[in-house]
Amino acid sequence: MTMKIGLGGGCHWCTEGVFQALRGVAQVDQGFLQSEPPADTWAEGVIVTFDPSVISLETLAEVHLRTHSSGRARSPRGKYRSAVYIFEPNQLAEAERAVRRFAEEAAKEVHTQVIPFTGFLPSDERYQNYYRTDPSRPFCRRYIDPKLDFIRREYADIALPSK
Template sequence: MSELRTATLGGGCFWCIDAAFRRVKGVQKVTSGYSGGHIEHPTYHQICTEDTGHAEVVELIYDERKVDYPTLLKMFFALHDPTTLNRQGNDIGTQYRSVIFYHGDQQKHQAELVIERLQEHLDDAIVTELLPAKEFYPAENYHQDYFSTNPRQPYCNLLIAPKIAKFEKEFDAYLV
């Protein structure tokens, strides 16, 4: 019997986060989407206006017996810079903010501990928001598993591919 849990994480463009977590043992499902805002069923074009309050996020359904939440968070922090506010590289705006939407007090506590430990090794302050989970809205179909369906697209080739290569080296033991 599996112990399926949900994690909701935002760290810049969701294409990169999505691509990485699809490789992790125990992650059963990865869905790119939007959360944290005040508009129901937002579209990508609405998100880009920065008027919705939503962030680009991924929702993970994972088997806790195969990969635990603190490990997922360590992977998440390796995929983006949690010290830059509303920006990851050339992606600028509140929709690209670093955010963890926790599902319950245990996830909140575990996230606080991971952030505290990570902060000890960084000069700049971590600006990752830690918020209770809100409604999650799946992104449009063309955003799902974008990297594997568009590997030659310039953004994927130049920005995502190197992050995935680094991720695969660092977390090899956790990958399928």
């Protein structure tokens, strides 16, 4: 059985690469996510399809919070909304618990919203699997590689081996 969760907060190329590097993640769809007003503008993000018997929603949310600027209150035109988009009402408590625990451990205010998922528009095909198709791109080396190094170091038990 798989579940879905949406995650947004930074460039979806980076977010896609991070979650493709984790065990238990079956698929990562990159694009633009939408929620209910006032979060109904399209924002960059991913939909992660995962096996909760391998990786929990709480762990996915924690990885997300640690790999983007979750403490930043604003983003350009709302394009990088820091959010966990829930697909089912029973995901709310687990996602909120992860955000609250991260804020307490980091001892800082976190601006990540836990909001309902309402819509998805995929990115252009040429941007899909951005990191996997050419990890030597300057953008990948500068922004995605450090996040993957962090995953391999801090989440070695759930990180896939590097290729």
